Each structure stands twice: as C-alpha cells, then as structure tokens.
Amino acid sequence: MPAQTAPPVAATHDYSVAMRIWHWANAALVSGQLLTILFQKVIVNAKQAVPEFQQAISKGGSTLTDQQGRAVAHVISERIWQWHIWMGVTLAAFWLFWTVMQALDPAGRRFGARLLAAARRYKLAAPAEHADARHALLAKLTYAAFYLFITIMVVTGLALIFADDVPFLHRIEHTAEEIHNVTMYLIIGYIVLHVVGVVWADNHDDHGLVSRMVSGEDPRTPDNV
Numbered sequence: 001m002p003a004q005t006a007p008p009v010a011a012t013h014d015y016s017v018a019m020r021i022w023h024w025a026n027a028a029l030v031s032g033q034l035l036t037i038l039f040q041k042v043i044v045n046a047k048q049a050v051p052e053f054q055q056a057i058s059k060g061g062s063t064l065t066d067q068q069g070r071a072v073a074h075v076i077s078e079r080i081w082q083w084h085i086w087m088g089v090t091l092a093a094f095w096l097f098w099t100v101m102q103a104l105d106p107a108g109r110r111f112g113a114r115l116l117a118a119a120r121r122y123k124l125a126a127p128a129e130h131a132d133a134r135h136a137l138l139a140k141l142t143y144a145a146f147y148l149f150i151t152i153m154v155v156t157g158l159a160l161i162f163a164d165d166v167p168f169l170h171r172i173e174h175t176a177e178e179i180h181n182v183t184m185y186l187i188i189g190y191i192v193l194h195v196v197g198v199v200w201a202d203n204h205d206d207h208g209l210v211s212r213m214v215s216g217e218d219p220r221t222p223d224n225v
C-alpha cells in the first residue's frame with residue numbers, strides 16, 4: 001500500500017473565472033450593503049434629523065409637526081432601504097450562483113473538497129510544514145464561516161422582505177431582524193481579518209496571491225497555472 005503523503009497546495013490556488021467573478025461581485029455587494037447601513041444609521045440618520053427639519057422649516061415662518069417630520073424621515077430612510085433591498089436580492093442571486101458553481105465545478109475545486117484537502121494536509125504534514133498547513137487550514141475555516149454568515153444574511157434578509165405578506169414570517173420578523181443585525185458584525189470581523197490576512201500573506205510567503213484572485217494566473221509561472 002503506498003505511503004500517505006500530504007496533498008499538494010497548488011490546487012487551492014487555482015481560481016476559476018466563475019470563482020473570481022463571484023468573489024469580486026460578492027465583495028462589492030457586501031461592501032455596498034454595509035455602506036447603506038452606514039448611511040441609514042450614521043450619516044443620514046433621518047429619524048434623528050426631525051428636530052433639524054423642524055428648525056429649518058421654522059426659519060421660513062412655517063411649522064412642521066412631529067408627525068409630519070416623522071413622515072419626511074420615513075420617506076428618506078425608505079429610499080435607502082430600497083437600495084439595501086435591491087442589492088440584497090442581487091446578493092441572494094450571487095449566493096445561488098455560488099451554490100450552483102459548487103455543483104458544476106470539478107470536484108477538486110469545490111470549497112468542501114478544498115477544505116477537506118487542507119484538513120488532510122494539516123493532519124499529514126511533516127513537522128517542517130506544520131505551520132504552513134495550519135495557516136492554510138485556518139484560512140479555509142474563516143471562508144467556511146463567511147459562507148455560513150452570508151447564508152444567514154440571505155435567508156433572514158429574504159424573510160424580512162416577505163414578512164408583511166407571509167404570516168409565519170411576520171411572527172419571526174423580530175428574531176430574523178436580530179439575527180440579521182448580529183451577523184453583520186461577524187461579517188465586518190471577517191472582512192477585517194480577511195483583507196489583513198491576504199495582504200499580509202501576499203507580502204510574506206505567498207507573493208502574487210491577490211493578483212491570482214484578479215487574473216487567475218500566478219505572475220511567477222503564468223504558463224503553468
């Protein structure tokens with residue numbers, strides 16, 4: 001029986017076109033979603049601006065009641081929520097694209113297979129390779145966490161969209177909102193860790209890593225990837 005050896009690392013560095021399109025579209029959409037929340041809750045914060053609306057109107061000699069002020073604030077925040085909802089639906093479509101991509105990709109490129117390969121490599125690694133293998137496995141585990149978080153975001157987001165139309169969803173609306181809210185912080189944590197991690201890896205032991213996620217080719221050996 002042949003001796004077991006650690007599987008090669010190279011397979012995990014081969015990003016298909018579909019994967020790269022998914023990665024950058026998903027990154028842009030997730031950033032866009034976070035921006036809508038930044039505008040909704042911090043920059044515009046229309047609900048908190050009602051006294052300012054009233055002050056501005058009173059300068060012109062008219063008055064704005066609290067109820068009218070809240071109605072204006074509602075119009076403004078609804079405009080931002082519309083952006084959030086449409087980007088959310090697009091994100092849900094990319095989530096579906098990722099799921100289909102997993103089914104159609106060659107077995108070695110599927111995320112589950114790459115995660116298992118990293119776990120096997122870690123288990124079988126020679127002492128000199130142990131740190132590298134552990135690092136590769138930890139990176140894959142953070143990706144697994146992200147795929148879980150984005151699934152939660154899509155499911156709870158869709159539940160919030162249909163909460164007014166479906167009685168069951170209406171009953172769980174508050175819980176869905178809480179989960180959606182908390183998962184946002186986990187996603188922010190992931191992004192900070194991820195961007196610092198890939199930039200650090202690119203500058204240390206994995207030169208060209210970010211380029212490969214853009215062009216799909218290793219700049220050092222473009223013809224062999």
Ligand code: HEM
Binds near residue numbers: 026027031195211
């Ligand atoms: C909202 C922002 C982002 C999200 C949600 C995100 C998400 C992800 C995910 C889930 C993966 C794992 C892909 C897989 O192997 O299945 C990944 C890989 C990768 N991302 Fe991002 N990403 C973001 C931003 C960025 C940025 C700004 C960069 C470049 C500076 C970047 C560079 C990379 C690279 C190089 C990989 C491959 C790493 C590896 O093979 O271990 N990402 N990203």
Ligand code: HEM
Binds near residue numbers: 084088158180
């Ligand atoms: C990374 C992605 C996302 C982030 C960071 C995010 C964040 C948030 C936050 C913080 C809220 C406010 C919840 C509250 O008021 O307590 C919210 C509301 C909402 N989100 Fe998301 N979300 C994301 C993705 C999605 C997706 C994928 C969908 C739809 C498929 C979605 C649909 C909604 C809806 C419908 C609301 C309620 C809007 C309203 O009150 O009118 N979100 N989101």
